[in-house]
Amino acid sequence: MSLIEARDLRRTFTLRRKVGRFRRQRHEVVAVEDVSFAIEAGETVGYVGPNGAGKSTTIKMLTGILVPTGGFVRVCGLEPAARRRELAGRIGVVFGQRSQLWWDLPLLESFDLLRDIFRVPRAAHADRLDECVELLEMGPFLHTPVRQLSLGQRMRGEVTAALLHGPRLLVLDEPTIGLDLESKVRLRRFLARLNAERGTTLLLTTHDLDDIETLCRRLVVIDHGRVLADGPLAGLRAEVARERTLVVDLERPVPPLELPGARVAHVENDGSRQHLVFDRERLTAAALITAVAERAPVHDVSVLEPEIADVIRRLYELRESRALPVVDR
Incomplete structure (x- = not known):
């Protein structure tokens, strides 16, 4: 059984105008x-789209906050809305704009209250808390009231609060929104380690494409x-963003290289470094490197993959033209 299974999921709202x-x-x-989608145990899945696309509504149905208008959904073997309390013991949820911590209490006391709420054995709670405190570097502010924490410190506390009862699934809705670069890097590193070492399944919605890449x-x-679209990030890149960039460092400056199947996108250092864009379906990187070497001595080469922003932009363009590809998982 998949950890998350959604089929023909639908949600409508009634407004009065x-x-x-x-x-x-x-x-x-x-x-x-x-x-419709299914997520297996141990996966790390990014659920992305523009504002108003339906991301947060889907997350609320998966966590039992909203009841679906139609379709089928199971999370950890449970119907979320009907068995929301039982489901809360199997999943952890972090909403970037909402807090599950007690605003006027020291952070450590919030963690103690959550241990009682989830009825976590004291020894297991202590082990998980010690691990989170060490990896997220929360020692200096454990006794600080939540209202006095910086956004980055509070978000580290929110993630810890979601993990203290040992959930199989961690759902994160915009977890790095508003964080500084150092806090983002620390949080991403922790989540990657959590998945690799504990096998915790991650479902992430975000507008920060670095979160997805990492x-x-x-x-x-x-x-x-x-x-x-639904598929491996590498597969989506190959399917909808076929262009690659070959960066060549030449031993001496030369005019922009004019080669069949490639175009010069950028030139640096008077022509000693050139960025050549090519379609991987029509020309291989090896063939292009050979063609470059016939024109000028090559010092070094590298191939740049399309950025995730380009992949998503291309998916939207294909949607408008109704020519979306089918990507197999």
């Missing part, structure tokens, strides 16, 4: 439509409430 001076008309808004091996892209 003013019509004339005294009447209001009911209007149905579809937030999520026919969303943590997620699989990407589910959603827009207008529907899944656009």
Whole structure:
């Protein structure tokens, strides 16, 4: 059984709009439509899309906060909305804009209260807390009231709070929003280690593409409430972003290289470093390097993969043209 299974998941909301001076008309808004995917234990999955795409609505249905209008969903073998309390003991949830910590209490006391709420054995709680304190470097502010913590410190506390009961699944909704670069790096490193060493499944929604690059091996892209693509990040790159960039360092400056199947995108150092863009379906990197070497002595080469932002942008473009590829997992 998959850790998360969603089939034809749908969620609508009813709004009332003013019509004339005294009447209001009911209007149905579809937030999520026919969303289907499965996530296995130990996976790290990025669930991404623009604002209003349906990401947070999906997360709320997976965690039992919202009841689906239609479709099927199981998380850790449970129906989330019907068995929300039992599910809370099997998953951890971190919302970047919401807190599960007690605002006026020292951070450590919040952790103690959560141990009682989840009925975690004292020894297991102490072991997990010690590990999180060490890896997230929280020792200096454990006794500081939550309201006095910086955003980065509070987010480290939020992640720890979500893990103290030993969940199989950690759901993170915009966990690095507003964090400084150092805090982001520390949090990503911790989450990667959590997945590698503990096998904790990670489901991550974010607008920070560095989060996806660092943590997620699989990407589910959603827009207008529907899944656009679902597959390994490498596979999506190969399918929808075929262009690669060959960076060549030459032993001497030369004019921009004009080669069949490639175009010069950028020139540095008077021509001794050139960025050549090519279509991997029509030309291999090896063939292009050979062609470059025939024109000028080569000192070094490297191939740059498309950035994740380019992959997602291309998916949206394909959606508009209704020419979306099918990506096998």
